[in-house]
Amino acid sequence: MKSTTRYLTFTIPERMGFRNITSEVAAIVTESGVREGLCLCNAMHITASVFINDDEPGLINDYRKWLEELAPFDASPTRYQHNRTGEANADAHHKRQIMGREVVVAITNGELDFGPWEQIFYGEFDGCREKRVLVKVIGG
Amino acid sequence: MKSTTRYLTFTIPERMGFRNITSEVAAIVTESGVREGLCLCNAMHITASVFINDDEPGLINDYRKWLEELAPFDASPTRYQHNRTGEANADAHHKRQIMGREVVVAITNGELDFGPWEQIFYGEFDGCREKRVLVKVIGG
Amino acid sequence: MKSTTRYLTFTIPERMGFRNITSEVAAIVTESGVREGLCLCNAMHITASVFINDDEPGLINDYRKWLEELAPFDASPTRYQHNRTGEANADAHHKRQIMGREVVVAITNGELDFGPWEQIFYGEFDGCREKRVLVKVIGG
Numbered sequence: 279m280k281s282t283t284r285y286l287t288f289t290i291p292e293r294m295g296f297r298n299i300t301s302e303v304a305a306i307v308t309e310s311g312v313r314e315g316l317c318l319c320n321a322m323h324i325t326a327s328v329f330i331n332d333d334e335p336g337l338i339n340d341y342r343k344w345l346e347e348l349a350p351f352d353a354s355p356t357r358y359q360h361n362r363t364g365e366a367n368a369d370a371h372h373k374r375q376i377m378g379r380e381v382v383v384a385i386t387n388g389e390l391d392f393g394p395w396e397q398i399f400y401g402e403f404d405g406c407r408e409k410r411v412l413v414k415v416i417g418g
Numbered sequence: 419m420k421s422t423t424r425y426l427t428f429t430i431p432e433r434m435g436f437r438n439i440t441s442e443v444a445a446i447v448t449e450s451g452v453r454e455g456l457c458l459c460n461a462m463h464i465t466a467s468v469f470i471n472d473d474e475p476g477l478i479n480d481y482r483k484w485l486e487e488l489a490p491f492d493a494s495p496t497r498y499q500h501n502r503t504g505e506a507n508a509d510a511h512h513k514r515q516i517m518g519r520e521v522v523v524a525i526t527n528g529e530l531d532f533g534p535w536e537q538i539f540y541g542e543f544d545g546c547r548e549k550r551v552l553v554k555v556i557g558g
Numbered sequence: 559m560k561s562t563t564r565y566l567t568f569t570i571p572e573r574m575g576f577r578n579i580t581s582e583v584a585a586i587v588t589e590s591g592v593r594e595g596l597c598l599c600n601a602m603h604i605t606a607s608v609f610i611n612d613d614e615p616g617l618i619n620d621y622r623k624w625l626e627e628l629a630p631f632d633a634s635p636t637r638y639q640h641n642r643t644g645e646a647n648a649d650a651h652h653k654r655q656i657m658g659r660e661v662v663v664a665i666t667n668g669e670l671d672f673g674p675w676e677q678i679f680y681g682e683f684d685g686c687r688e689k690r691v692l693v694k695v696i697g698g
Contacts, residue, residue, distance in 0.1 A: 279419050279559050279698040281594040283666050314421040315556060316458060318596060318662050322673025324611045330519055331464045331511060336499030340508055341515075344489065349624065359616030368620055371611055375621075375657060377515060379610055382458050382522055382662055384554035386423050391552060393462025412671060414664035416595060416697060417556060418419040419559050454561040455696060456598060470659055471604045471651055476639030480648055481655075484629065517655055522598050522662055524694035526563050531692060533602025557696060558559040 282310035315417015320380035325370035327377035370403035422450035430545035455557015460520035465510035467517035510543035562590035570685035595697015600660035605650035607657035650683035
């Protein structure tokens, strides 16, 4: 069984932001030499997500608005007990649960086996600092 | 390492609908000959989900109602910017995030290793057209 | 390819409750002898979740409150059709979809490959009875 492990590092220059990381993940799959297997791609931080959806800027704006409705930013310790710790990012821990921590993508014939519109996104909900994404490829 | 890749294709005859695909996935696991491994099962479209829950018609109706409350259908470009592209399915992209893209199921002794009520569902949020689900089995 | 399968069993003494299971999962990874691979950890019941987030009691309380807002407990068959079956746990089936069924964690150099704050939680939404979590390790 072959395996490859890589870490992507980036700083999103906003509190909430989204980045298409498909080409970076695809390059790691190519580098791994795996022809048939699985690719795990996960946020290593608990205020961020990795998810698959459409690379359409209007949709990304819709997600921003919707996540803010479902789990509004509120730095006070009144709405969120977590903010009694001195943090102001409780909302980010909630937004991440909606969008998910990870994706697992099939590798077939040496490539990410995607439907027509699938793109891998990093979703940041507590940005302006360096964060990491893990990409693990296993297979034969 | 063994691997098997199959694609399930179907057209749900409603905008939102659910289909139990457990037996189709189980047949692919049997066909693969894998005794110990993992089975990835994911929607290949970004307005659909694969998830595991109970095959109880009342619950499925509850999910329909709940998803409509969390992310209402609205074809206009006012609520959802995505619909400025000419699409009317922004709500479906949101519903899919709640229910998830994929499941990963353990294979033990050649079978899907399920708890007593676990069933795999395809959830369609923008139906009336052909869609695909990917099933990838890896293991030994 | 090596594989190890273990089942964790516990009874959460409340209807909704959370338990950090990271050390139990890590011990299974060590026992497996897998150096590079994947660890699947999933609830085997459809009214429970396995997810990764921060081990901070205030945040856990925030999740309780938020999940109750998104999918309120209501034993009557009016809000939830599922409760017409004689069950009172429809809300739990909804809460579980928000928090997810499973996590897949990379194993690197024989250990769970975690970011600084990642901890694995079992989330129970219909407790006071025995439930199981499956841990499957595959790799080389």
